[in-house]
Amino acid sequence: MSKTLAWGFDRLAPFYDSLARLFIGKGIKQSQRQFLPKLHNKKKLLILGGGTGWILPPLFEINSSLEVHYIDVSENMIARAKRKISSANNIQFIVGTINSCKEYGFDCVITNFFLDLFEDAELDPVIFQIKQRLLPDALWLVTDFVNQTRWHAWMLKVMYIFFRISTGLKTTCLPAWNSALIRAGAIKENEKYFNRGFIQAVIFKV
Numbered sequence: 001m002s003k004t005l006a007w008g009f010d011r012l013a014p015f016y017d018s019l020a021r022l023f024i025g026k027g028i029k030q031s032q033r034q035f036l037p038k039l040h041n042k043k044k045l046l047i048l049g050g051g052t053g054w055i056l057p058p059l060f061e062i063n064s065s066l067e068v069h070y071i072d073v074s075e076n077m078i079a080r081a082k083r084k085i086s087s088a089n090n091i092q093f094i095v096g097t098i099n100s101c102k103e104y105g106f107d108c109v110i111t112n113f114f115l116d117l118f119e120d121a122e123l124d125p126v127i128f129q130i131k132q133r134l135l136p137d138a139l140w141l142v143t144d145f146v147n148q149t150r151w152h153a154w155m156l157k158v159m160y161i162f163f164r165i166s167t168g169l170k171t172t173c174l175p176a177w178n179s180a181l182i183r184a185g186a187i188k189e190n191e192k193y194f195n196r197g198f199i200q201a202v203i204f205k206v
């Protein structure tokens with residue numbers, strides 16, 4: 001993961017949530033909240049590419065004793081996420097990638113709008129690295145885009161161009177993240193679609 005990408009997301013951080021809401025609508029957050037209640041009795045959560053951290057207050061409302069390891073490559077995203085928590089929350093922030101994660105034994109992981117940043121060829125190794133850090137039967141919550149209609153394809157094209165210009169992202173099309181997870185042994189427990197089927201929230205057991 002290049003330094004340019006981190007700088008790009010640093011620059012986007014102040015506007016990221018508003019831009020996402022403007023371009024996608026309220027489904028962008030609704031979808032990510034969908035399966036959070038499934039984490040109510042979990043102990044140790046890994047969040048990758050967490051962004052500004054808006055998800056942290058609703059998450060800790062559901063499970064206030066959760067130990068969270070929150071990783072994002074952008075310092076500015078992490079700085080924003082730090083402002084969303086209270087001193088009672090058990091959370092460690094790491095500026096970096098999955099390679100920076102020295103912790104193991106997670107019983108749940110969240111990767112929201114994260115797997116779409118990788119090319120198909122990169123996805124298997126990234127998923128493998130995440131899976132290595134999980135306990136058997138861990139829950140994996142994914143919310144991400146789907147490419148099933150011409151409108152989806154058009155939206156994705158515009159978004160990838162936007163991210164290429166604003167962050168230097170090299171990926172140009174949506175990888176087959178569903179198949180990659182299933183190939184890695186993940187079993188789909190439940191799913192729900194939002195925004196005319198453009199966003200899919202899925203809960204996997206791995």
Ligand SMILES: C[S@@+](CC[C@H](N)C(=O)[O-])C[C@H]1O[C@@H](n2cnc3c(N)ncnc32)[C@H](O)[C@@H]1O
Pocket residue numbers: 001005006009010048049050051052071072073074077096097098111112113114117
């Ligand atoms: C599209 S945003 C999604 C943010 C958040 N999950 C959300 O949906 O609001 C992707 C996030 O992943 C971070 N990121 C990009 N590549 C990363 C990597 N290899 N490891 C960790 N974080 C990464 C970016 O800095 C950004 O905050």
